Amino acid sequence: MDPARVPTHVAIIMDGNGRWALSRGLPRLAGHRAGVENLRRIITACVEFGVKHFTIYAFSTENWGRPREEVDGLMFILNEVLDRELEELNRQGVQLRHIGRLEGLLPSIQKKVRQAIERTRANDRLILNVAFNYGGRDEIVHAIRQMLADGLQPDAVDADLVSRYLFTAGQPDPDLIIRTAGELRVSNFLLWQGAYAEYYAADVYWPDFDKEQFRLALEHFGRRERRFGLVSAQLKPKAVPDAASGN
Ligand code: IPE
Ligand code: IPE
Ligand code: MG
Numbered sequence: 433m434d435p436a437r438v439p440t441h442v443a444i445i446m447d448g449n450g451r452w453a454l455s456r457g458l459p460r461l462a463g464h465r466a467g468v469e470n471l472r473r474i475i476t477a478c479v480e481f482g483v484k485h486f487t488i489y490a491f492s493t494e495n496w497g498r499p500r501e502e503v504d505g506l507m508f509i510l511n512e513v514l515d516r517e518l519e520e521l522n523r524q525g526v527q528l529r530h531i532g533r534l535e536g537l538l539p540s541i542q543k544k545v546r547q548a549i550e551r552t553r554a555n556d557r558l559i560l561n562v563a564f565n566y567g568g569r570d571e572i573v574h575a576i577r578q579m580l581a582d583g584l585q586p587d588a589v590d591a592d593l594v595s596r597y598l599f600t601a602g603q604p605d606p607d608l609i610i611r612t613a614g615e616l617r618v619s620n621f622l623l624w625q626g627a628y629a630e631y632y633a634a635d636v637y638w639p640d641f642d643k644e645q646f647r648l649a650l651e652h653f654g655r656r657e658r659r660f661g662l663v664s665a666q667l668k669p670k671a672v673p674d675a676a677s678g679n
Contacts, residue, residue, distance in 0.1 A: 448613025448637030525557030532566030568623030
């Protein structure tokens with residue numbers, strides 16, 4: 433893959449764990465476990481392909497409304513993953529971050545998340561943003577409240593400032609947002625940051641979204657023309673010399 437065409441920031445709506453499990457006659461939680469296994473593979477692929485920021489949608493502010501057993505199961509899995517995967521992430525040079533409302537989680541999990549963030553702070557091969565108890569609207573509400581609490585005057589507010597009040601402050605916007613399991617909706621994910629993201633829908637459930645599927649998504653991204661509201665003629669020519677020019 434041409435490194436110049438690899439997106440800097442990839443985000444994934446990891447959808448379809450429940451359907452993956454049901455299609456095998458398994459309980460939904462088995463799908464979430466398979467989803468975590470897959471996540472490990474895709475993180476490794478991100479490092480390999482040279483992606484620098486990777487944001488994963490793991491639990492939305494709306495997911496609290498699921499049956500109690502499933503919510504508890506997802507919290508249990510998060511807890512377990514933090515214990516089990518941290519050293520491997522650290523070894524791979526992954527810096528862990530959290531986006532969303534940490535304070536809505538159990539105190540013991542909050543503590544673990546904070547420790548994991550601290551432990552991986554110096555890593556710089558890949559920044560992994562875990563969106564857990566995350567909602568795009570909630571993030572914007574949170575930002576507005578902070579701005580008001582900071583006593584900002586109306587004239588001081590512009591798009592850059594809003595970005596700096598979001599959970600992703602300081603990071604580039606996602607270039608590519610992938611959603612697995614075929615659904616064509618945003619489901620409250622990165623509403624602000626995704627303004628000019630390229631979207632890609634994969635037709636497989638998240639546990640089946642393997643490295644090859646990921647490569648296809650990145651290649652697809654590499655062939656798209658991002659115009660940001662302009663017209664083609666205004667855009668910089670591609671870095672790759674084209675065959676017709678004879679160079
Ligand atoms: C995504 O898979 C993971 C979470 C939302 C936690 P789902 O659990 O939404 O799986 P489906 O969409 O029901 O198949
Ligand atoms: C989005 O998936 C949230 C996560 C992947 C964590 P959902 O399954 O919750 O979204 P809807 O309900 O299909 O829109
Ligand atoms: Mg779903």
